Amino acid sequence: MTVRTTEELVGKKCLPCEGGVQPCSPQEARDQLKQLGDWRLTDDAKRIRREWVVENFMAGMRFFEACAELAEEDGHHPDLHLEGYRNVSVELWTHAIGGLSENDFILAAKIDRLPIELKQ
Known part of the structure; x- marks a missing residue:
């Protein structure tokens, strides 16, 4: 997997994944996460x-x-978690391959641009 900047990721659209491809390696994921700050x-x-x-x-x-709404637009769906009434988390993975694909990083970069009302 090629490491992409956040801007490059945001400019892409998730591609359908029906399986048959290898998930990215842990090192590839770590390299890409350097572009995504808090993930x-x-x-x-x-x-x-x-x-x-x-x-x-x-x-x-x-x-x-x-x-x-974002997930539906891109056809890639995260796991959303709410705990303790205001602790939210998002997990991304490509279900069809049981691991990470570029789609996960694309959606992460787009989620980072969503408005969110953080605790003051």
């Missing part, structure tokens, strides 16, 4: 994750709605 590789190196603390429960719901 981290999960312990199993098969997903990337980012966490936020939002202003309140409804701020989390608004953020998730924005994530959902």
